[in-house]
Structure formats: structure tokens, C-alpha cells
Amino acid sequence: METTAAAAEAGTRTSVCSSPPAGHRRPAGQDKYTISEVVAFTGLTAHTLRWYERIGLMPHIDRSHTGQRRYSNRDLDWLDLVGKLRLTGMPVADMVRYAEMVREGDHTYQERCELLEATRRDVRARIAELQDTLAVLDHKISFYGDAGRAPASERS
Amino acid sequence: METTAAAAEAGTRTSVCSSPPAGHRRPAGQDKYTISEVVAFTGLTAHTLRWYERIGLMPHIDRSHTGQRRYSNRDLDWLDLVGKLRLTGMPVADMVRYAEMVREGDHTYQERCELLEATRRDVRARIAELQDTLAVLDHKISFYGDAGRAPASERS
């Protein structure tokens, strides 16, 4: 009952296992979570979860008979991906673009892939930048360390 | 004529050579630059440079007899460091703290060193996060690739 596109968005469930930001693994064999459970799983606030929905970053979220949100495991998978993309510094607007493409179906396949590849390039560049910065920090810290023990003796 | 603290802030001039953000190497043997030259060197805007000064992120900047800013090589070194710290995601307020410590002199030596070490830890953590994200992206992209060639066949 899934399109291939939907399958691609299902979070590829066996994904790289990194522990969730604010702890709390999901209980097995459950597929309906209240917003406060999702808060516990993701570390996001309820405000933020509702806001994500308002701006179109979430798929349609199921509701209880009284209108309360009931998140599925798939929704949580999507939130995991969103969390990762957020870590890359991707603007929320771009994630919304991506979410829209997912909703539009299979014909956006290639465009989505390109977006992910562009993001990957950005992440690699960012890592390189950070490693560069790390070198500067190491340099500076060792300079402080030296000067602390034996004052002066500049320009290393 | 320099305190050790000032020396530590002098940018350890032979620092790891990464090309400046917006290109343009500094001409050798010059020590007075207008704000627009600094804009060219750093890629920051003149607005931002003045703002940095207002919030206390810069040391005292020299002025021409008519009151225009004249940046020294040391100021540019400091801006390089600020640029690196900015890349780490360090909040501007923390950089201001650091700048204040530098102005306060040698007795803030250890505290400064600790701040740099904390920053280094953050940067390492951030790199790890990004590498984790990179793994997810790789995984997802290869899934898209596979599905593109031979549709369906879920849960990799």
C-alpha cells in the first residue's frame, strides 16, 4: 500500500543507531503516541511539534476521536530525519520543501535525491570547516599551555 | 612590549593557513586598513564590523585624525579568530566574554584557556554529530538510488 516514494520516507527503519537526543527509546509494538510522549522521545517541545505541523513540515497526523494528536512510528521516523537535517543547519524552509515533495509523490524522486546530495556536500564542507577550526583551537590551546608554564616566547 | 596574554591573542601569526572566507590576502608591510579593506579581507560587512565594536567584541580600533577607523594587522588577526569561533557556532555573547578577558589581562589566562577547551569539546561533539548525520544521508541517498533503478524492495 506504499508508493516507493513513501517507502523511501519511512525512515529506512534499520537506520544508523544513534541514541535519540533526549533519551527514551520507543516501546515496541505501539503505534499511537500522544504529543507528550513524542516530546519525551524527541526532545522537542509540544509547541515546536505543533508549529512543525502548522508550517507544513509534518505529514498529516492522526487524531483521536476528541481531536488530540496521535503520532505513529512513521511520524517519529520522520521526526528523526528532521532532527538530523536540523543538525546539518538546513533551514526549516528547505525541510518544508522536502516534505512537500514527499507529499507530491514519486515524480519528485530525483529532485529529492538531489536535495539530499546537496545537503551531503554541505555537511562535508561543514565538517572540513570545523576540523580547520579545531586545528586553530589546538594550536591556540597549546600556546596557552606553554605560555602558562614558561611565559613569553611568542610566534610559534 | 606585549604581555604574554596579549601575545596569546596576537593570533599566533603563523597559524594554520586556511584561505580567508572572501579571498583577498593582506598586502605585506602594511598596518593600517580602512573599513572597506577589512570588508574585502574578512567577508564581513562594514555594518557588522561596526556592530562588533559596539558590542565590545573588538579591542579599541585606531582612528585617523578625522575619526575614521584604521584597522591594524593585529585587529585582522583577531577578526580571523572571531571568524573561526563563529564557525563553531559559539554565541557572540561568549566571544564578547572572551574579548573582555583578553582586555582584563594576564590574570584571566586560565579562564580563557578553559573556555577554549570547552569550545574544542563542543566542536568535536559537533563533528561527531555531523558524521552521524552524514551516515544517515549516505544511507538514504543510496536507498533513493537503488529504488530509482529497481523500484520497491523496502527496509534496507
Next chain:
DNA sequence: CCCTTGCTTGGAGTGCGCTCCAAGGTTCTA
């Protein structure tokens, strides 16, 4: 029945890091 806890909504507010504006003075080139 009341009280607490948790959820709902649209819209307003916050903090950060710039970014720009108006009005005026300075410096350079011709």
C-alpha cells in the same frame, strides 16, 4: 462535583545576529 492534568487553537512575543537607514562629514580623481 470539583480539581488537576493534558490537550486544543490562532496569534503575539522573544532572542539572536545581523542589516539597514538618515543625515551628515571626508577623501579621492579630474
Next chain:
DNA sequence: TAGAACCTTGGAGCGCACTCCAAGCAAGGG
């Protein structure tokens, strides 16, 4: 000496990603 290009200031404004608020509905316990 003109004109363009550049510099100065304090303060207001902006875009992003939340973050919070008020007012109200629903369910469960004592």
C-alpha cells in the same frame, strides 16, 4: 573646485526558529 565614492553615528528593523499566551475542551481521581 566639483562630484563621486566612502566614512561616521544611534537607533530602528528584519528573518529565523522557536516560545509563549489566553481561553477553552476532555478525561480521570477523590
